[in-house]
Amino acid sequence: xxxxxxxxxxxxxxxxxxxxxxxxxxxxxxxxxxxxxxxxxxxxxxxxxxxxxxxxxxxxxxxxxxxxxxxxxxxxxxxxxxxxxxxxxxxxxxxxxxxxxxxxxxxxxxxxxxxxxxxxxxxxxxxxxxxxxxxxxxxxxxxxxxxxxxxxxxxxxxxxxxxxxxxxxxxxxxxxxxxxxxxxxxxxxxxxxxxxxxxxxxxxxxxxxxxxxxxxxxxxxxxxxxxxxxxxxxxxxxxxxxxxxxxxxxxxxxxxxxxxxxxxxxxxxxxxxxxxxxxxxxxxxxxxxxxxxxxxxxxxxxxxxxxxxxxxxxxxxxxxxxxxxxxxxxxxxxxxxxxxxxxxxxxxxxxxxxxxxxxxxxxxxxxxxxxxxxxxxxxxxxxxxxxxxxxxxxxxxxxxxxxxxxxxxxxxxxxxxxxxxxxxxxxxxxxxxxxxxxxxxxxxxxxxxxxxxxxxxxxxxxxxxxxxxxxxxxxxxxxxxxxxxxxxxxxxxxxxxxxxxxxxxxxxxxxxxxxxxxxxxxxxxxxxxxxxxxxxxxxxxxxxxxxx
Numbered sequence: 001x002x003x004x005x006x007x008x009x010x011x012x013x014x015x016x017x018x019x020x021x022x023x024x025x026x027x028x029x030x031x032x033x034x035x036x037x038x039x040x041x042x043x044x045x046x047x048x049x050x051x052x053x054x055x056x057x058x059x060x061x062x063x064x065x066x067x068x069x070x071x072x073x074x075x076x077x078x079x080x081x082x083x084x085x086x087x088x089x090x091x092x093x094x095x096x097x098x099x100x101x102x103x104x105x106x107x108x109x110x111x112x113x114x115x116x117x118x119x120x121x122x123x124x125x126x127x128x129x130x131x132x133x134x135x136x137x138x139x140x141x142x143x144x145x146x147x148x149x150x151x152x153x154x155x156x157x158x159x160x161x162x163x164x165x166x167x168x169x170x171x172x173x174x175x176x177x178x179x180x181x182x183x184x185x186x187x188x189x190x191x192x193x194x195x196x197x198x199x200x201x202x203x204x205x206x207x208x209x210x211x212x213x214x215x216x217x218x219x220x221x222x223x224x225x226x227x228x229x230x231x232x233x234x235x236x237x238x239x240x241x242x243x244x245x246x247x248x249x250x251x252x253x254x255x256x257x258x259x260x261x262x263x264x265x266x267x268x269x270x271x272x273x274x275x276x277x278x279x280x281x282x283x284x285x286x287x288x289x290x291x292x293x294x295x296x297x298x299x300x301x302x303x304x305x306x307x308x309x310x311x312x313x314x315x316x317x318x319x320x321x322x323x324x325x326x327x328x329x330x331x332x333x334x335x336x337x338x339x340x341x342x343x344x345x346x347x348x349x350x351x352x353x354x355x356x357x358x359x360x361x362x363x364x365x366x367x368x369x370x371x372x373x374x375x376x377x378x379x380x381x382x383x384x385x386x387x388x389x390x391x392x393x394x395x396x397x398x399x400x401x402x403x404x405x406x407x408x409x410x411x412x413x414x415x416x417x418x419x420x421x422x423x424x425x426x427x428x429x430x431x432x433x434x435x436x437x438x439x440x441x442x443x444x445x446x447x448x449x450x451x452x453x454x455x456x457x458x459x460x461x462x463x464x465x466x467x468x469x470x471x472x473x474x475x476x477x478x479x480x481x482x483x484x485x486x487x488x489x490x491x492x493x494x495x496x497x498x499x500x501x502x503x504x505x506x507x508x509x510x511x512x513x514x515x516x517x518x519x520x521x522x523x524x525x526x527x528x529x530x531x532x533x534x535x536x537x538x539x540x541x542x543x544x545x546x547x548x
Contacts, residue, residue: 028361028383029510030354030420035126056105063102067094135177137381137424137505139186143279144291144426144505145464149193159462159508168197168204172211179214185279187218209239216248222277225259228252286470290429293468293475294504300473305334314341319404327405333474336498338486341405345398345481345514350458352394353387353514357418360385381425381505386415402454402516406485412448414517418458421465421511427503429470432517433488433495449489453499456483456514464507471498478511 074081074091142152151157153166166174175190194211198204212235220228229252235245284290292298309331315322328342361383389396389410399410433450455467457478467476467484476484488499503513 028420028422029425029506030358030361030512031383032422056108059105060102063098063105070094132177133381134423135174137422138174139178139183140424140426141464141505141507142186142189144294145507146295149189150196153193153197157463157508161462166193168194168202168211169206171197172206172214175211175214175218179218183280184218184221185277187214188222191215191218207238209235209242209245212238213242213244216245220248220252224277225252225256229256284428286429289470289473290468290502290504293470293473294464294466296466296475298473299475301333308334314405316404317407321400321404332476332484333469333472335472336469336486336496338469338474338476338484340476340479341483341485342479343481344401344405344483345456345458347481349394349398350480350512352392353398353416353418353458354512356387356392356395357385357420361418361420380427381423382419382421382427382503384420385418387418388415399516406452406454408452410516417515417517419513419515421503421506421513424505425465425503425511426505429500429502431488431495431497431500433499435495449493449495450517451489452485452487452517454483454485454516457481458512458514459510461506461511462508464504465509465511466504467501468504469499469501471500478513 138152141147142149147157149171153171155163155165171190171194175187175194178184178186178190191211191214194206195208195215198206198208198211212231216228216231216235219231229249232245232249232252235242236249239245289298311328311330313326314329315326327344330340330342332338332340362385363383387395389399395416398416399413402408403410432453457480459478460480461478465478467478468474486499488496490496503511
């Protein structure tokens with residue numbers, strides 16, 4: 001029986017050992033799904049533990065009933081009871097032996113090591129960084145898609161199949177994480193939501209005093225002194241002895257009196273109370289344009305330009321493979337020219353690619369423009385894996401297909417990069433090519449600058465997750481089984497700055513993408529072609545650019 005129980009534990013240990021190398025769970029839905037199965041296995045083990053503990057409690061109750069009956073009789077006449085030598089002996093025996101047996105029963109782990117297994121397995125659980133990252137992701141989605149806290153808390157998101165709500169305690173934790181980062185704007189929003197739910201009668205492990213303590217200070221830090229005073233007074237109505245609340249009330253009243261006495265004080269304390277409210281300023285210069293495009297706003301394609309976009313059957317410029325079976329190609333945008341290929345990767349191929357990539361998924365990295373070293377960045381929230389054509393026929397077949405359609409040689413291309421975007425997963429606006437001030441950005445590859453980008457969409461995304469181009473106001477939406485393609489460089493070798501693009505945060509769903517970056521060197525040859533003119537013969541240069 002014990003051996004059978006140990007066997008039940010083994011799948012858990014195997015699962016956890018496979019997760020040991022994973023970090024940043026929140027950055028990949030693919031890895032977060034593993035945690036669901038982990039939790040399910042733990043629940044199965046927990047149910048067995050509960051049954052064992054219930055059986056143990058039944059035994060303990062019998063002990064209690066037995067001892068209680070003896071104790072009730074003995075304490076009515078202690079000396080008379082112990083005057084019987086058998087009773088005296090049994091008292092010694094009970095306290096020396098039977099109570100020890102009961103103690104061992106109470107302390108016994110009835111589930112063959114559930115508690116110890118749980119302690120061991122906890123080291124493979126998500127970390128504080130994961131919880132903080134998930135909270136930041138919710139806040140990022142809130143900002144990008146203009147969602148109010150009530151909408152998120154009630155789970156009223158577009159395209160959801162499994163509606164889930166936030167408790168007052170959840171809202172409080174979101175506000176607290178924002179507070180630790182001195183983000184008082186979001187602290188106020190989420191603490192207010194927690195307070196609303198508590199005011200509505202929701203039962204919670206947190207109380208209004210705790211929420212009001214954070215909320216009043218966050219409001220003050222944003223410059224709303226009157227509201228901070230009002231909230232502090234409400235806090236003190238609930239807890240008149242609250243030390244920090246009493247201190248803050250005196251301080252706020254002092255600041256207000258000082259402001260009333262002078263209309264233009266240079267005192268730093270007065271300046272604090274006039275700080276402008278609003279979202280913390282980010283590092284991204286085009287954030288407003290980027291987020292509008294993510295929401296489907298600000299797209300600049302006019303009806304006149306739209307008429308010039310076409311759908312066609314494409315044979316890859318008379319590719320022998322594609323002549324008999326051309327591909328469906330659609331113009332997504334004119335400048336830069338972005339095309340989409342429909343039904344370009346099958347469901348079976350997608351599942352194969354996912355299966356190959358999933359064990360290798362690691363936090364996505366970016367190339368440092370100064371050092372050229374790969375590093376993680378807060379503006380790229382996803383996990384990636386790299387797949388080579390030689391390791392599986394499916395990858396080789398996909399590479400051949402891309403080569404036939406684009407006419408670009410895959411021997412100088414980077415490996416296929418499979419990306420899985422996690423909670424609020426995104427990649428903020430960036431260029432795929434190296435600029436003039438980054439001459440060594442792709443030195444390690446030895447293949448030159450990135451000429452073009454090919455992007456497979458391997459999943460449908462119910463909400464969010466668009467690929468947007470802020471410079472031109474373009475937005476391309478994920479559609480499973482399709483791919484989009486564009487050139488990053490002009491024929492001269494100069495970078496096309498209109499190709500600056502971003503992957504919008506995934507609002508609902510999981511986004512899988514597969515990237516192929518085509519690198520190469522551009523050589524420009526100049527031929528001198530004689531041209532006859534009326535006043536004699538001159539020569540005119542003819543420029544031919546070849547991509548390698």
